[in-house]
Amino acid sequence: MGSDKPWERSKAVRPTRRRSDPVITPELPGSAGPFSGEDSEAEIWSRLSPVSKDVLRCLLTRFGVHPAEEGRLLEEAAAGCWSGLELRAGLSGLQAAGAVQARLRFWGERAVAVTAGSYLKWAAVASPWIAADEEAAHRSAASAVSGGGALYSRALLGALAELARSGPVLTVKGRLHGSTIKALEQAAGLSPESFIQLDPSLRLDYPGSVALVLDWSFSSGILRPGRAWSWDAQKLRTWLDEPLMQRERGLFRWILDRAVRRSAEAAAAASVISSLREDVWYSVPKLEQLCRSRSVWPAGCPGRDSAAWTGLLEWLAGCGWAEWGETEQGESCFRLLLSAEGCGEDGDSEGDEPLLLQPDGDIWAGAWTSYRQLWPLELVAERGEVRELTAYRLTEKSLKRSAALGIGAGQLREWLAGASGAALPPQVEALLAQCLPGTESRSTLFAVEESGEDAAGSSGRPCWQPSDPSLTFASLEPAPAAEVQPWLVLQAEKLPAAWTAAPRNYRPSACRQLLESAVRLHIPVELHDGESAGIFVPLQVQGDGDGWAAEGFYRKDNEARVPAMLIPGQVGRIRLHIPGNAPAR
Incomplete structure (x- = not known):
């Protein structure tokens, strides 16, 4: 009886690789993306201030890896419990820690982003899946319903053969002939349009499944662009000679990397998939709940449509890398048959099984x-x-x-x-x-x-440069560090020194002036009533003289905002709260 995993079927007849046989480890597109480099994100996260963490969560969940204009990012983050100056200081802390990159648009506006290669790690530390939640999502038993079919690499192999049979010959407009496109579409099968970022120049001319084959072929270097496309036989041979599991994991990583580049929702879906263990059934509703927590901010807000999430799950099952299942109670489940990273060295590889x-x-x-x-x-x-x-x-x-x-x-x-x-x-x-x-x-x-002709003809051909937003962002001029010093801001305003000293009682008119200054400078105030102290963030002050009212919100545990209206009779001792300072007692 065959196994559920495509690569384990007929495993008994598979020849064993000799110890002397070399294991080829080529560099694949995507292999140097989310799964490479030093794992320093967790260390950086542990040193960030609470406001910096919230700004980073907002950047990840609202924008993914796409650059965010600084003003819009701070506007989105203002839905939390922090004042404007605190958010600016938090963003400054992110740049100083190396968590984000800042660039200048040509008109002088600052934009910030996390790199596509670091997104999955940042998502894991910013919105962790704690052991209790994972245990709640785990299902001990389920029956496979669909998935686990032919591996996508077999479809990709057939598509490459179709390209080879066609030349590939291009039209005068530089695109493949219609008959070749139809043959490629039939060979490639699955369309990833709902969750993967494909090069726009390819997506305009070809169906999604064909654009995916071409995008991968160009980015891997197997197919070389130019006025006439040509093959790089060395890179094709390297891919063909890879051990089966290594080849599948490389494709898996490339797919996740391109999903990260699609949208914040698709990036969140990729981050959830990358955290799953092999051969473990998970509740689909629980996984979707985790996905939504990584694609909206703050946590608990309703999510957007789940087209990217559903599309990615269906794609993985159609690729032979995952399965859909169902529990006895009828709950939908999902499991990976292999992960993108794998566990240790993959000893399984194809042998020279005779035809x-x-x-x-x-x-x-x-x-x-x-x-x-x-x-x-x-x-x-x-x-x-x-x-x-x-x-x-x-x-x-x-x-x-x-x-x-x-x-x-x-x-x-x-x-x-x-x-x-x-x-x-x-x-x-x-x-x-x-x-x-x-x-x-x-x-x-x-x-x-x-061939010597191919090698000579490749000189002078342009390198493949996909039209990716992160590449466009990286080409911009780096922005200087925007260090925010709240004390310097207050000194420049020449405010009364008493407003930032020990909290004290003020007349209603002086209290109104203090609150108006807090609104103008986007900073919170400390309110003291006996032994207790609270942080209030004023948004606007209405009224004149002693009949004013300040609209804003209280900050609770650096997480929640409690809307409130402050009037003179409710104000005891008060002072301006300098970001970074602990409240006075």
């Missing part, structure tokens, strides 16, 4: 046949449905396409004999003689070899 060549021209490839063996098959044969044993058939049509690629009868005959470990059946020999008469040419793409 089964049938007398009628059918070729059977097992679940653990290496991609290096599957690549030539994708080019020269018609593939059936991907199963534990996948059928390929040599046909007159497929062999004529092979001839167009420069694959000669001798090259194909030599490869088939070596891959199957047996002599070619007479019927196959006759088919080759009929469809590839006298063609003894050799295709470097079929053999995954770099």
